[in-house]
Every structure is written in C-alpha cells, then in structure tokens.
Amino acid sequence: MMDSLRTFNVSLSPIPVTLFELVFVAVCTVFIYLLYAVLFQPTNRVRKLEDVGYISDQSSSKKEVADSTQRRRVVGEIPPVYPNGWFGLFESFQLKKAEAKYINVLGLHLAVFRDENGNVHALDAYCPHLGANLAVGGKVTGSCLSCPFHGWRFRGEDGKCVHIPYNETVPEFAKVKSWPVMEVNEWVYLWHHAEGEEPSWKPPEMLRLSKGEWTYRGRTEHMINAHIQEIPENGADLAHLDCVHVSFIGSGTDLRYIWSKAWSFVKHNWTAKWESFDPPEGHVGQLSLTHAIKVFGMSFPLLDLSVKAKQIGPGFVYLDIEGVFGKGVIIHNVLPVGPLMQKVVHNIYVERKMPTFIAKFYMLGEAIQVERDIMIWNNKRYVNKPVFVKSREDTFINRHRRWYSQFYSENSPRLTSEKNKTLEW
Numbered sequence: 540m541m542d543s544l545r546t547f548n549v550s551l552s553p554i555p556v557t558l559f560e561l562v563f564v565a566v567c568t569v570f571i572y573l574l575y576a577v578l579f580q581p582t583n584r585v586r587k588l589e590d591v592g593y594i595s596d597q598s599s600s601k602k603e604v605a606d607s608t609q610r611r612r613v614v615g616e617i618p619p620v621y622p623n624g625w626f627g628l629f630e631s632f633q634l635k636k637a638e639a640k641y642i643n644v645l646g647l648h649l650a651v652f653r654d655e656n657g658n659v660h661a662l663d664a665y666c667p668h669l670g671a672n673l674a675v676g677g678k679v680t681g682s683c684l685s686c687p688f689h690g691w692r693f694r695g696e697d698g699k700c701v702h703i704p705y706n707e708t709v710p711e712f713a714k715v716k717s718w719p720v721m722e723v724n725e726w727v728y729l730w731h732h733a734e735g736e737e738p739s740w741k742p743p744e745m746l747r748l749s750k751g752e753w754t755y756r757g758r759t760e761h762m763i764n765a766h767i768q769e770i771p772e773n774g775a776d777l778a779h780l781d782c783v784h785v786s787f788i789g790s791g792t793d794l795r796y797i798w799s800k801a802w803s804f805v806k807h808n809w810t811a812k813w814e815s816f817d818p819p820e821g822h823v824g825q826l827s828l829t830h831a832i833k834v835f836g837m838s839f840p841l842l843d844l845s846v847k848a849k850q851i852g853p854g855f856v857y858l859d860i861e862g863v864f865g866k867g868v869i870i871h872n873v874l875p876v877g878p879l880m881q882k883v884v885h886n887i888y889v890e891r892k893m894p895t896f897i898a899k900f901y902m903l904g905e906a907i908q909v910e911r912d913i914m915i916w917n918n919k920r921y922v923n924k925p926v927f928v929k930s931r932e933d934t935f936i937n938r939h940r941r942w943y944s945q946f947y948s949e950n951s952p953r954l955t956s957e958k959n960k961t962l963e964w
C-alpha cells in the first residue's frame with residue numbers, strides 16, 4: 540500500500556504568481572460576472588421618489604428638493620383620489636406562504652396574507668378588540684390570521700373571528716372587514732369600490748404566463764407624485780410623444796438634456812391612436828402604437844415595435860409588444876399609496892426564443908421613457924378645464940377623461956377627506 544502511494548507521490552513546486560496575474564484574474568472575473576448579469580439576469584430597476592424627475596441644486600439634497608416640491612406645488616382641482624377598480628398590491632413572489640403583510644394604500648389599512656393553502660386574503664388591519672395591527676406580528680394558521688395582541692383568530696375568507704383563546708364562545712359581531720382579492724398574472728389584486736359594490740369585471744388571465752410559455756425578464760419600480768389619472772391619461776396624450784419621447788433614449792431622462800446634439804442623429808418615431816370599447820368591455824381603453832428608430836433619417840427595422848397597450852380599469856395596463864425578435868408583454872400596475880402618490884411597477888415577460896438582453900433592452904427603453912414622463916408628472920398641476928385646440932391630439936385626452944370618469948362614484952374619497960385621516964397631513 541505504502542509503495543503504491545509512493546509511486547504516485549509527485550512533488551509539486553510552487554508556481555510563482557505575479558501581482559499582475561492576480562489583478563488580471565480579478566478583472567476577468569468581474570467582467571464575466573457583469574457580462575452574465577447584463578445578458579442573463581432579469582432587470583430590477585428600483586427608483587425612489589427623489590431619484591427621478593427633480594432638479595436638484597448644490598445647496599439641497601435630492602430628498603430635500605423632492606420634499607419641498609411636493610409640499611409647495613399647486614395641486615389643481617383634482618378628481619377623487621381613489622377610483623373604483625382592481626389594483627395590484629403585490630407581485631406574487633413578494634407574499635410567501637403563511638406570511639402576512641401590512642399595506643396602506645387607497646386610504647385603506649390592510650393585513651394581506653397568504654394562508655397555508657396558498658390562497659391570499661385581505662382584511663382590515665386593525666383588530667376590533669383593542670386595535671392591534673393584525674399584520675404586525677400576527678400569525679397565519681390554516682386559512683386564518685391570529686392577532687398578535689390577545690390571539691383572536693380571524694378567518695381570511697370573510698373576516699369572521701372564529702376563536703378567542705380565553706372565551707368559549709365568539710360573539711357574532713366580532714369580525715373585521717374582508718376585501719375581495721384575486722391572484723392572476725403573478726400579481727395579487729384587490730377590488731376597491733367606494734360604494735362597496737361587488738366586482739363588475741375581473742383582470743383577464745394571460746394564459747401565456749400561467750402556462751409558462753413566456754418567461755420573466757425583469758421589473759422596474761417607481762414612485763410618482765401625481766394624481767393617479769395623470770398616468771393613464773398619458774396613453775391618450777398623443778401630442779406629448781413628439782416632445783418627450785422622440786429623442787433617443789441614450790440622451791437620458793432629464794428633459795433639459797434630451798435634445799443633446801450628440802444624439803441628434805438617432806430618433807424614435809411614433810404613430811399612435813387611442814380608443815375605448817363598448818360594454819361589456821367598457822372598462823377597457825386601448826392605445827395602439829408603432830415605434831421605429833431612424834438613424835440619420837433612415838429606418839433601422841431591428842428595433843421596430845408594435846404595441847397594443849390595453850388599459851384595463853383605472854389601475855393597470857397590459858402592453859402587448861411585437862418586434863423582430865418575437866412577442867412579449869409588459870404589465871404596468873399603478874397603486875395609489877397616498878392621495879397624490881403612486882407606486883408604478885412594470886414586469887416584462889417574453890417568448891422564450893427572445894434573447895434576454897433584447898427583453899432587457901426593451902425594459903430599459905420603457906423605463907427611460909417613463910422617467911421622462913415622471914419629470915413632467917412630479918412637477919405639474921392637474922388642470923380640470925384644459926385649454927384645448929380643435930385637434931385630433933387634444934380630442935383623445937377629452938375622450939380619455941370621459942372614459943376614466945366611470946371609475947369614480949358618489950362616495951369616492953376626495954383629497955380633503957383623506958387629509959384628515961392620519962397625522963401625516
């Protein structure tokens with residue numbers, strides 16, 4: 540045994556490694572990782588309110604500028620702040636099994652939880668017993684959520700209290716309000732209606748996603764200081780395309796610099812129209828868009844895209860995109876986290892044959908264009924009675940406003956009533 544070991548005992552002399560070689564290997568490793576990230580990892584572009592759309596100066600931080608702009612700006616005569624409809628609360632991956640989360644949106648305080656069977660429920664967050672927040676330390680058991688304070692247990696499906704640890708019976712009136720929720724297209728949606736009406740329509744399921752035919756390629760997340768209606772109205776505002784979205788995305792998101800000469804040889808070209816549908820699709824509006832790139836005035840068909848952006852109700856848009864590299868969808872969800880504060884999330888899914896970096900490029904292009912809009916939204920006021928000219932362009936905005944008004948009802952919350960609810964105002 541020892542002999543055979545000795546036979547294979549090769550003496551190794553140390554290989555000298557220079558500092559240069561070490562640095563070279565380190566640089567290569569970083570480069571390969573970056574290349575891998577760019578080519579294969581899904582995008583995750585998250586921007587806080589102060590990151591986009593404000594002009595900061597030497598004397599104030601970005602946060603200070605965002606705060607003071609928000610405080611000082613003229614709001615205008617705005618519609619109600621929380622429309623009726625379905626709103627995306629969470630992306631499905633954000634709510635794990637047996638997890639509860641507190642969320643304050645649409646003027647509501649909600650405990651949203653995924654039960655042990657995987658179903659999602661939304662209850663009013665404050666416990667009727669002594670007011671603890673059910674989602675802050677509450678425990679998910681079966682399909683119920685137990686209060687962290689004294690253990691009252693509430694059923695997800697209807698909010699009824701089914702167990703009080705120190706009492707044999709549970710009174711009928713011990714319950715919290717439960718809210719209609721549904722999970723579709725990898726989002727958790729909540730139905731909000733100021734009059735308490737039941738849902739009159741539902742977010743349509745995209746079978747290409749649920750069957751796994753299309754694959755996830757990333758997300759972006761932005762906070763926007765504007766009335767919710769301003770955001771979908773952008774889809775019917777055709778005239779702004781030539782001012783905000785024509786200059787090439789390489790020139791960035793700051794509207795002061797997007798016309799830089801360095802990028803003047805390449806331009807985005809848009810044609811667009813907006814339409815609404817008749818019942819039972821009355822809650823759907825559609826922007827049809829074609830996008831082309833012109834380099835020195837000549838077409839560059841590799842980046843041509845046709846887009847059908849379906850605005851479904853007040854809170855989300857499904858953008859079907861089709862180009863040379865295949866088809867995909869961008870899901871756009873707007874969630875009012877305050878009367879004049881919106882959280883906007885985009886997710887992209889594409890056919891498997893489409894290279895990841897192409898899908899990521901589409902997502903980046905979309906994000907840059909949205910960030911230009913944000914610079915307008917964060918600084919504008921809402922104009923209730925706009926000065927319009929008799930043009931095709933302005934007509935669409937009027938039509939969109941009439942269409943969107945279906946999502947408000949008599950009791951829809953207004954800015955003044957919302958201001959009095961918390962200490963924040």
Ligand code: FES
Pocket residue numbers: 666667668669670671686687688689690691
């Ligand atoms: S406050 Fe919830 S059980 Fe007491």
Ligand SMILES: [Fe+2]
Pocket residue numbers: 773779783784908912
């Ligand atoms: Fe826009």
